[in-house]
Amino acid sequence: MSAPIVIAGAGIGGLSAALALARAGKRVIILERAAKIEEVGAGLQIAPNAGRILAGLGLESALAAVALEPQAINIRRGRDGSVLARLDLSDSGSRWGAPFRVFHRADLQQALLQAALAHEAIEIRTSARVGDFTERSGRLSLRAHGEGGVEEIDASGLVGADGQRSAVRAHLFPTERDAPYYSGLTAWRALVPAELAPAALRARESNLWMLPGAHVVHYPLRDGSIINVVVIVAEEPRAADGAAILALEGPELARLLAPKGPGADLLSLVQAGASWRHWPLFARPPLSKWSRGAVTLLGDAAHPMLPFLAQGAAQAIEDAAALGTAFLRLGVGVEAAFADYERSRIARASRIVRASRRQGDYFHISGPASVARDFAIRALGGRGMLARNAWLYR
Template identity: 50%
Template sequence: MSEPHALIAGAGIGGLSAALCLARAGWRVSIFESAAVLEEVGAGLQLSPNASAILQKLNVIERLRGFSLTPKSIRVRRARDGATLSLMPLADAERRWGAPYLLIHRADLQRALLQAVAEEDAIRIHAGVAVAGFASGSDGVVAALRQGLLRLEASGDCLIGADGARSLVRAKLLGGGADSASFIKRTAWRALIDANRVAPEALRPESCLWLGREAHLVHYPLRGGAVVNVVAVLDESEAAPRPEEDWSRLGDPAVLAARFSSWHKAARSLLAAAQDWRKWPLIDRDPLPGWTAGRVALLGDAAHPMPPFLGQGAAQAIEDAAALGEALQATSDVPQGLAAYAAARRERADRVQRESRAQGRIYHLSGPAAFARDAALRALGGERLLARYDWLYRVRRN
């Protein structure tokens, strides 16, 4: 009996992780990526233990040495005066949760995944080829492909839509009316700053979170301390961006400086040191009624785009990939396996979406509500605050 064949739309972190998990489960995999060149894009992200444990099994973590940061703590600071509201210790993260807590640039993680994929004979990437449609039947699935002016087809045993928040696979699977991903009137401004342009405190091996009125700021060093990754998230009143502007626009530093003019000098100096800002609109959606239909399934942002306030976008896609591999390894009935994958993941992913939204509201409080939040953070203490993330970070044992 020939090995089963999976078609994957999208070569992002979710798609590449899914390909590796399926290959380890005995599947042949074809990945179709609409971009002709897999460029190094994005910004820093956290690999919390729930995700790094999976990447360890895939032999990807070892490839990140020299690029990732193992932070000693998460520091929460108040915007107006820079006061530390909480210091959450991470030195014991691996023993506490079962795997390392890492900070990494998205491009470095994608490169490591691509290297791992290149070593798998069972995986093929087709760049510059987009999935334009599909037909799913009892015996398999056929994907309609577009490569420039060419129209092609590919046949397989299942199709995985890992094609992002604006997923074509999702739109065709559920119908356009069910595709309610929306701009949440917040933007993330991202920059990488050379280490020689920042104050020494910005190079401490920690993730620093600043909380202010209708905005927050996150920064941490990357790539062996050569750069500092900075993300500033702002509430916005502007209209939703056009689809072609979904991922990256140039940001005007003067706008950012004005919005942070009342913040502590350390935060303002860090923002002023950035030479190039990219601005991303943030996308969210209500939990879907289902992730699968027959031989087609959604994964990552295609299934559950979420705001970044828990830092779980990439981590949840990686969790999806592991669950998908396990479910399809456990049965030869592909539709049953895909349904089992969705059943195993939906409740947890839905909770992460809800908690991310709530976290965003807490981060951007102002006035008396912000005062109460800050007092609660100080009273709770770093260790007890960290314990609130045990449900999320603890490695799930099968």
């Protein structure tokens, strides 16, 4: 039996990669640091480019059971809620091969986890992490640290899908210049019971409100019973390393947001959040290579991106598909497959990282420039805005 490919991390990217590799005939071991596989956070948007891949992995029925399909995206002027453009999503499936969907993160991860657990070629170990690893004569030897001590694993390859602060990336690129750094932006996240939200904001639609130096995104989840709300603000770090996780009650966050002039409905929605969690947004320097020999990176470990195009999870899923395709196309050579995977993905992922940052800057424009931006969005309209982003979804 051939040596397995080890994946560090059982997040959305790691589980998707395991399913794609198993589909390509590879044996996979996932090492997950946490004792229990459960997603933190709240809402997650999956655009058609990732939805098509998940359907191809046999997950369509499982995902349809837990997803909500918003019928539109409303781009709003933050100070009064005026809709500048309404992007109709009702024909996404026929246009791009999959609908736009929103999920509670835990629901999506559980669907992926159950599919992985059911696959005979995939083994998942919790309370386990990748330690040191070495390559000799085309073989990869790595140490897995778990509750029972340290185990030596002979692997054919290693995929670092262990997030923005990836330990695998740190082994590949051990330099201070590659460390994560605070972007200057923070996300405040909450789940609001739908009955507490303003009636005008309970529709099965996604909404983006643009304010000077801030923006807010919200959409319903779990059959409309809750509303996922994310408030992004430019602010100084709240601890020396910028990584403190704090919490605010709704009225406190509303007071923080009020100087930016939010409309009454938006302010009411923010006030309705019982507890807002503080998530500083970090970035890392772009990489010109993701792989070295039989070791490669995937998802946030390779290309962490700010969330302003809602493509972070989608790009990890695209990575997973490209990884599986490389093995189907090239056969059993791990180094060649990893190199092919990197070549097929690095330009697109890097482009989306840059575009996501620019999108955030665009949302946060203030003064006369914001008037010009709003006019341009009105002139382009919903169909024009969707067409502008079609390169993401095709």
